[in-house]
Amino acid sequence: MPSSPAHKRILLKLSGEALMGDDAFGINRATIVRMVEEVAEVVNSGVQVAVVIGGGNIFRGVAGGSVGMDRATADYMGMLATVMNALALADTMDKSGLTARVMSAIAIEQVVEPYVRPKALQYLEEGKVVIFAAGTGNPFFTTDTAAALRGAEIGAELVLKATKVDGVYSADPKKDPSARRYSKITFDDAMAQNLGIMDATAFALCRDQKLPIKVFSIFKHGALKRVVMGEDEGTLVYA
Numbered sequence: 001m002p003s004s005p006a007h008k009r010i011l012l013k014l015s016g017e018a019l020m021g022d023d024a025f026g027i028n029r030a031t032i033v034r035m036v037e038e039v040a041e042v043v044n045s046g047v048q049v050a051v052v053i054g055g056g057n058i059f060r061g062v063a064g065g066s067v068g069m070d071r072a073t074a075d076y077m078g079m080l081a082t083v084m085n086a087l088a089l090a091d092t093m094d095k096s097g098l099t100a101r102v103m104s105a106i107a108i109e110q111v112v113e114p115y116v117r118p119k120a121l122q123y124l125e126e127g128k129v130v131i132f133a134a135g136t137g138n139p140f141f142t143t144d145t146a147a148a149l150r151g152a153e154i155g156a157e158l159v160l161k162a163t164k165v166d167g168v169y170s171a172d173p174k175k176d177p178s179a180r181r182y183s184k185i186t187f188d189d190a191m192a193q194n195l196g197i198m199d200a201t202a203f204a205l206c207r208d209q210k211l212p213i214k215v216f217s218i219f220k221h222g223a224l225k226r227v228v229m230g231e232d233e234g235t236l237v238y239a
């Protein structure tokens with residue numbers, strides 16, 4: 001095992017849906033504490049960590065609860081769901097000894113500070129964890145695209161998509177048990193095959209910015225640390 005991290009600054013996309021743990025909705029306490037422990041290990045090894053958190057454990061603009069709603073309104077609800085997750089994550093981080101700052105893409109200043117790029121960079125240099133909330137701030141996008149966008153803006157060396165599956169497969173492994181996992185795949189191939197692990201906007205932005213993505217399971221103990229140490233874990237998506 002290499003002794004020092006392979007990356008100085010990373011953008012970690014944490015699945016909102018994974019926050020539910022075994023519950024049907026919301027935030028499972030043991031799950032969020034375990035996720036934060038994994039993040040703390042990486043921060044304490046000297047890596048600058050920025051986080052984008054999803055909202056699928058509470059609300060998605062395109063999911064059942066939004067049927068019949070105006071799409072943009074539903075998407076704003078989804079973005080607000082990510083603010084709730086960001087607050088819970090920051091609270092859990094602070095209690096674990098990390099210093100977290102939440103920055104929102106939507107103005108909500110009594111609750112969290114607005115996203116200001118130089119301020120975010122300053123926090124990262126100071127060793128604080130920056131949690132980007134409210135996605136891109138725009139409807140019709142996802143938090144995967146927010147991860148690609150913020151990752152490019154802060155000069156992250158890698159986007160880490162920590163999700164419920166352990167990599168990118170030839171088909172959705174939850175629907176097709178015969179799906180094969182790739183150890184690596186190019187952005188062009190992932191987009192040509194229409195692989196549903198991330199949306200095409202996120203893939204295209206990362207491809208154009210030559211910002212690689214690692215997809216791995218947030219439920220696999222130590223996987224985040226192994227990715228950061230440059231070890232073989234999950235799937236690398238590259239230009």
Ligand SMILES: Nc1ncnc2c1ncn2[C@@H]1O[C@H](COP(=O)(O)OP(=O)(O)OP(=O)(O)O)[C@@H](O)[C@H]1O
Pocket residue numbers: 014015016017018053054055056057143162163164165167168169170171172173174195196197198
């Ligand atoms: N080709 C594929 N390879 C791997 N997973 C896939 C693939 N196609 C679809 N998926 C599905 O994509 C899911 C992960 O993406 P999704 O955006 O739904 O979740 P998330 O990003 O983890 O959650 P959230 O949106 O709440 O942050 C996996 O749970 C898996 O079932």
Ligand SMILES: O=c1ccn([C@@H]2O[C@H](COP(=O)(O)O)[C@@H](O)[C@H]2O)c(=O)[nH]1
Pocket residue numbers: 016053054055056059060061062074075076077078079081082134135136137138139140141142143144145146
């Ligand atoms: O830039 C964005 C990011 C998110 N949304 C809305 O929020 C939900 C939750 O995000 P997930 O990426 O699905 O976890 C998403 O379904 C959108 O409705 C958005 O509009 N813009």
